[in-house]
Amino acid sequence: MKHWVRLASYFYPASWRRRYARELDALLDEADTQWKDFFDILKGALTMHFTSWNFKTILFTFAGIGAIIAAAIAFSIPRQYRSMSVMRLPGSVEGDARIDFAQHVNQMEREVLSRTSLEGLITELDLYKRQRTWRPGEAIVRDMRDHDIRIGTIQAPGSNVSPTAFSIAFSYPDPKLAQIVTSLLVSKFMEENEAYNHGVFQRWRGRDFAEVRAQFRSVGLLDPATWPEQPILPRKTQLVLIGLFSGLLAGLTVAYASHWRISIVRRPAH
């Protein structure tokens, strides 16, 4: 233990060590050192550095440390790839039909993103392998639904009627699996839509054809699942910049704090 505490004392600035190292060594020889003394010495050494450094040195050192930490985090975060597919909605739908169609899409979405449906995908493709060893299946499905799958409507530019298409996207560390899952989600949407239309035909018998036609929903594939070439996460440049600015901010605080401390130390004797 004493060895580590003594080692930590080498972090003091050279000027400080020239004056106090000998007597600190003598103290360490006598004292019953503990682990907390190691951190106490490190803290003391850092404080001495800050009080002996000038404003610019503190600022740039902190900014550099912030950037290095952020870069380390950025490189340790697993990459995420996003594949996206676009599905076409029928022409312009207005009035009550618009609300009805939105309900239809929501209904399909509920079915496609149901726990049973997503659990089936996870098992079939062996997704989230590591997470499944320590997290409950319910939590994994919830995260997949809330964070990894994105469903959004697309409106034609300048159009003030209903959306003309909707997108389905899935993010995953493996680009190939991201594309496969997106394709399977699209297939599930198509199946749900077919099941709905099948129900309409079943109920058709003896009714007016125009009424049935109005209930028929046509959903088609516009863009198949894309191959994600570039990862969407981590945003390395953004993270490094955040680290840099956080470091600058911390440096500024420490620089002002140590300046304030020095001005107290050097105030004229009364």
Place this chain on the structure above:
Amino acid sequence: MTDPTLLVLASLADGDKHGYAMMEDIERFAGVRLGPGTLYGAITRLEERGWIRAVAAEDRRQPYTITALGRRHLEEQVSSLNAVVKAAQRRLKHA
């Protein structure tokens, strides 16, 4: 009173001491164990302020003594603390 600088001044008020002796003394009279980094941070600041100074050493252990300026500062701090303690005691009695 846990300010390390005041604890060091209080320890030196009854005679010169080196680092380890200060650590032991402070633990005895205040029940606070100052780590070596904290103790030497306080010693450095107090020496810079001119409130303590190093005296002749016989070995590697460097004894320090409190200066007149340091003693005056300690007296001021103690009287201010006394005022706080008295006010708190008075208020506790009336509560």
